[in-house]
Amino acid sequence: MIGARALRRALVAISAALLPAGAPAAPLPERFTGAPPAEFAQALEVRPFVFPRDHGPHPEFRQEWWYVTGNLDATSGERFGFELTFFRFALAPPLAGDAPPASSAWRTRTLYMAHFAVTDVARGRFRFMQKLSREALGLAGAHSAPLRVWIDDWSLAQAAVAAGAGWTLQAAQPGYEIELTLEPRGAPVLNGEAGLSRKSDEPSAASYYYSIPRLDVRGRLLRDGRPLEVRGAAWLDREWGSGALGARQAGWDWFALQLDDGSALMFYALRDRDGRRDPHSAGTWTPAQAGADAHPLASADVAIDVTGEWRNARGERYPAGWRLQVPQLALDVSVRPVLADQELATTPRYWEGAVDVAGQRAGRSVRGRGYVELVGYAQER
C-alpha cells in the first residue's frame, strides 16, 4: 500500500489547483471560473510591453506561463516534436515585507509546474513528464535579467540581458533529454488588443499574451542516453493574468502554425459546453516580411472544419485533422498530427502535439509545421 489515499487526494488537489486557466495554454477552465481574487492584479487595460523585462515573472498576477513547442530534425533524418512548459501559480499574493525571521525556508505562496513532452515520430513514441514544485530554496522559480525559469534541473533561460538574446532549454525524462539553444527570428508579437487578450465578456477573464512565433533551434536530443544533433523551429508563448475562463466555456483548440514562406498563424477556438465556437475566439497573423506588422484575427475570420478523429484508451474523442481557411489571407490549409496519440495524461488531460501543414496561400502551394493544443475533450476523473 502506498501511503494513504487521503494524503494522495490532498496532493492531487494541490497539483490540480496549480493548473492555471483562462487562456489557451491553460487547460481545465472549470477550476477557475468566476471572478479572480481581488488581491491579485488584473489584466484589464492595454499596457506597454518592455523587453527583456516582460520575459521575466509578474508575481502580482496569479498565474503565468512560459510555453515552448517546436519541431526538430535530427542529422540522422529522424523527426521529433517537443513541448517544454513552465507554469507559475500564486496561491496568495506575495507578502509585503520580509518573511518573519522564524520562518522556514520552505514557506511559500507560489508553486510551479512544468510539462516536458517528446514526440518521436520515427519510433511512433510520445513521452511526457510533469514536475511540480514550490518556489522555495531554489527548487523552482523564475527571475529576470536575465530570465531564468526552472524546476529542479529543467530550465528555460536567456543567455544575456537583451531583448533579442538567445534562449536555452534543458529538460530530461526517462528515455529523452533535450539541451537546446533558441535564437528568436523576430521581435515578440503582441496578441489580442496590443497584448491584452480577452477570453470572454467578463472583463476579468483576460490576460496579457505575446508570442515569439519563430525561433531557430539547434542542440542535442538524447534518446535512451544516445545523443542526436537536432535543428528546427520553435514557438514561444508567454501569458499572465489572474482571471479565468467564462462559466460557459468548456475548452479550446489552439493552433500555432509556422509556414515555410516564413509567415505564422496563431488561432485559438474557444468552445462552449455545447461544442459551439465562442465568439471570443481569436488569433494573430504574422507575415513573413520583416517589418510588416502582425495583425489580429477575429473569430469570424477563420473557418475550421474537423477532418479526422482520434480516441484515447478511455474512448474519449479528440479531433485529429483540420481544414483551416482564412479568406482574408487567401489561406486554405489542412493540418494533420504527425502522431495520433500525443495526449498528456496529466491532471487535467490534454492533447498537445506536433502537426504537419499543407495547402494553398494566395494561390501558391505552401507547407509548414506547427503545434496544436486540444483542451476539454477528456473527462477528469
Next chain:
Amino acid sequence: MNVLHAASLRHLLRHPAQLLLALVGLVLGVGTIVAVDIATASARRAFELSLEAVNGAATHQIAGPPGGIDERLYVGLRTRPRAPGEPLLRFAPVVSGYATVGERVLQLIGIDPLASAELDGAGATDAPGFAVHGVREARAWFTDPGTVVMSSATARELGIGADGRFELAIGGVHHPATVMARSDDAGAGFAGLIVTDIAQAQEWLGARGRLSRIDVRVPDGTPGAALLAQLAAQLPAGVTLQATRAAARETFAMTDAFTTNLRAMSLLALLVGTLLIYGAMSFAVLQRRTIIAVLRALGATRREVLMMVLSEAAVLGVAGAVGGALLGLLIGRGLVGLVAQTINDLYFVVAVSEVSVPPGILVTAVAAGLGTALVAALLPALEVATGAPQLALARSVLERRALHVAGRLALASLLLALGAGAAIAASSRSLLAGFVALFLLLLSVAAVTPAALRALALAVARLGARVSPVVRLACVDIAASLSRTGVAIAALGMALAAMIGVAIMVESFRESLREWLIQTMRADVYVSAPGVSDSLERRLDPEVVRALLAVPGIRAHSEGRRVTVSSSGGPLDLNAVGLAPASYAGFRFTQGDPARAWPQFVRGDVLISEPLAWRLSLAPYDRLTLITDSGPRSFTVAGVYREYGNDRGEVLMDLAQYRRWWSDDGIAALGIYLVPTASAAQMVSALRAATHGRQALLIRSNADLRALSMRIFERTFVITRVLYWLAAGVAAVGLLSALLAWELERTRELALLRTLGLTPAATALLVLAQTTFMGLAALLAAIPAGLLTSLVLTEVINRRAFGWHIDLHLQPAQFTNALWLALAAALAAGLYPAWRSARLALAGGLREE
C-alpha cells in the same frame, strides 16, 4: 465406521467433562501463542504502515546525524545538472518529530506534498476524488499557519471538532493547529500521525534548515547498485544512504529482545498445555483399558489401537487449534494494547489502531494444537498398544507402572536439569540456548513433581497413621493415584515454578532498578523538555535555561542531551552530559576503573552502559565508531557502567565533546543541586515561575521522578504478568480436570468409606484435604525449582537478552501468588467431588464394582 472408532466416540461422548477440560487447556495454550503472535505482528505492521504512510514507494533513504541533514543537500540533489542518460532518481524530504495533543504523543511528519506525490508515482496521472478538493485546500496547506491533515479516526480520538481547530504541544510549547482534511479511508498507517507541510514542521520542531531524512526512489529496472554508489559518493560526511527496508528492520529490531521474551512466555503456556493433553489422553486410555483389552482380544491390531488413540488426539488437537485461534484473536486484541504500550514506553512511538492477523496464524495454531496433542498422546498410545491384552485388564498393574514411571521420571528430571546446565554452558551469548535451558529446567521440575508428591504423601502417611487411620488412608491414596494425578501435578508444579521464577525476577529487577535510580539520580530537582526521549525537538529554550539557572538556591547543575547517532553497528543512543561534580558518583562501573576513566572521558573517550557493552561485545579500551557530522570517528571506551533505563544501551559522552563532533548545542535536561538550605518543593515552584510560561517544562523533584520511573517500569511488566497468569490458568484448569476425574473414579472407594462409618462431612473434608495436599506438594516442589528458574531468568535470559546484571532479591511476597494459585486450584478441583461424595447414594456407588 468401524468398531474401534465407534468405541472411541462412545467413550468420548460419555465423558464430555473430562474431554472439555483437556480441550480448554489446549485452547488456552494455543490461544496464548496465537495472541502473542497477533500482538507483536500488529505492532510490527503498525510500525511498517506508519513508515509507508508517507513516501511509501521509497526504496532508500538518506539519513544523517542527530541534528538532521542540511536541507541544501536536498536542493542540490534535485537541481544539480545530470550526466547525460543518468537514470532519474526521485527524492522527497521528510521532517519528523513528535507532538503532544492532550495526553497523547503523536508522530508529526512534515512533507513536501509535491515531491511526495512525485516519489509515490501518483503525480497527477490518477486523481481519485479530487473534485471535492481544490484551490482552497492547496492555499490552506501552503499558506495558512498550522494546517495539518490526519485520519478521521485520529481526529475523533483527539476530540477535534467540526471546525478542525486544536492545540498541539511540541517540546512544551503550545501551537494552534487546524485540521484541513480528514480522511475516512486513510488506512492504519495514518493512525496517530499528524501530517503537515515541511515548512510548518520545521518551524514547530525548531528544525529550520534541517531535514530528518530524504526518501529516495530508485526507478524499477535500473542498474541500482552503481547508481546508488554514485549517489552515496555525493553525500557529505556523516550522511548515509540506506535501503528503506533495512532501516525499518533496524528500527524494529530494537524490540527483538522484548518480543522474544514474549514468545517464550507464550510457549510456556503451551508447554503446560502439552502436559495436560498428555494427562487427559493417558487418563482416557486408562479408563478404557477394559474395552481396549477386549478389542485387542477380539483381533484389533496394535497398529489399529495406536491409530485410534492418535486420531482421537488429532481430533482434539484440531479442535484445540481452532478454538485456540479464536481465543487467540480475542486475547490478542487485548494484548495489542499492552505490547504497544511497552514499545512506546521503551522503544519508539507507534500507534496500533488495527489488529493485524499474520497470514500464517492458522498454520501456527494447527501446528501448535495438533503437534502438542499428538506428541502428548504418543506415550499413552504406545503404552496401550504395546501392552499385552491380559495385563491391560488389571488396574493394579497400571498403578505399579505409574510408580515405576515416577521413579524413572525422577531420573529423567535429573537428566533434564543437567541438560539445562549444559545448554547454558554451551554458549555464553545465545539467547535461544538460554530459553532451551529454561524450558529443560521447567520440564525437569515437571518430571520430578510426581515422585516428590509420592514421597511426601508416604511420609505424611507414616506420620499421620498415629493421628488417624483416615489421614493415613488419604495420603496413601494420593501416593497410589499417580497414574491419574501425576501429570496434572507435574503441570501445576511447572507452572508454579515459572510463576515463582518470574516473580523473583521481576522483584529483583525492580529492586535493582530502585537502587540504581537512588544511586544515579543525585540531583535534587530535574528539569526536562517534554517529548519523546531522544527526539531532536526536545530541547530547552536557551533563554529559559538562563532564567532557570539564575534562580537563587542552586549549588550546581548537570546538563544532558540525548540523541540517536549512527554508528558502524546501526543507530545508537548517545547521552551527552555535562556533569556536576556530585553527579560522577552516580555511575557504578562494572568494568574499567573510575579513577582513570573519568579523566579520559573529559578528554574525549566515551563510557558505555552494560547493555551496549553486551550487545556490541565491547570492553574498556575497545573502540567504537560513531558517524559524526564530519564523518566516522572512532572513540575509545573508557569504562562500562550499570544502567537499566535503556535496554538497547547507550553511549555516554562529555557534552563539550559531543558539541565538538556534532553541530547541536541543544540541552534537553537539567539536573539541579540545591544549597543545603533550599527545599526541593520550593525550588520546583520557583523554577516553574522562572519559565514565565515560555516553555511548558517537566520540573520534578528527585522523589517524583523516581516514582515516575518506577511506574513506567511496572507498566512494561504488565504483559509479562498477563502471560504468566495465562500459563498458570492452563495449569489450574489441568489440575481441575485431573482431580475431578480422579475423584469421580473413586466413587466406589468413597462409598465404601461411607459405609464404614465416615460421615458425609468427613468424606467431603477428606476429599478437599487430599486435593489441597496435592496442590501444596506441587508448590513445595516448585519453590526450589522457582528459585532456580529465577536464576536462569536473571543470570541467563536477561543477561543474554539485554546484557544487564540483576541482583537477586528474595521476598516472601514472591511466593504468595504461587501459594494462592496452588490453593485455589486445588480447592476448586476438590469442591465438586467433595460435594458429590457427601451426597453419595451408597448402594449405587458400591454397585460399580
